Amino acid sequence: MHPDGACQAILLCASDALAEGARAVAFDVVYAGQPCRAFAVRWQGAxxxxxxxxxxxxxxxxxxxxxxxxxxxxxxxxxTHGATYAPDTGACVGGPCRGGLVKVRLSEKDGLVHWHTDPLLQPPAS
Ligand code: FES
Structure with missing residues (x-):
């Protein structure tokens, strides 16, 4: 958690780096105290x-x-086994998934994409 308890917006990438149909942009987070990889994609413009x-x-x-x-x-x-998820919500739509993906909140403004921390989702220690 940020020292003042507020959620932070952390720069992820330029908007151009997240093109429709392109490879995802990977980033590192700490989720519930565990280091974890995350990924960002663009789908239907968002x-x-x-x-x-x-x-x-x-x-x-x-x-x-x-x-x-x-x-x-x-x-x-x-x-691995073909679990399928909706790109806009992370909901399971097929295969052996048990629930949806854990979403990381993003915002996009002025050509930049930021991800947002929350109590469970924190940046890695630098
Ligand atoms: S680990 Fe993803 S479908 Fe089994």
Whole structure:
């Protein structure tokens, strides 16, 4: 938690780095005290980010680094057993997932994308 208890906005990347259909942008977070990878994608114009942790087995989901969309470009896919998630909500829509992905809140303004901390989601120690 930020020393004053407030949630922080942390610069993730330039908007251009998150193109529709492009590879995800990876970043590191601490979730519930555990170091964890997260990823951000753009889908239908909006940016979304999640922990890179499948709800089936807590493994990273990309079979090639940064590749999360299935061949249709419609769903986020876990490469291990095929759990499928909605890119805008992280909800499980197919496969063996048990619940949805953990969402990381993003904001986009003036060509920059920031991610937002919350009580469970903190930046890694620098
Ligand atoms: S670990 Fe993701 S579907 Fe099994």
């Amino acid at each position: 940016v979304h980010a999640y922990l890179n942790r499948c709800s089936h087995v807590p493994m990273e989901m990309d079979y090639q680094e940064g590749r999360f969309f299935d061949d249709s470009g419609r769903w986020l896919l876990c490469a």
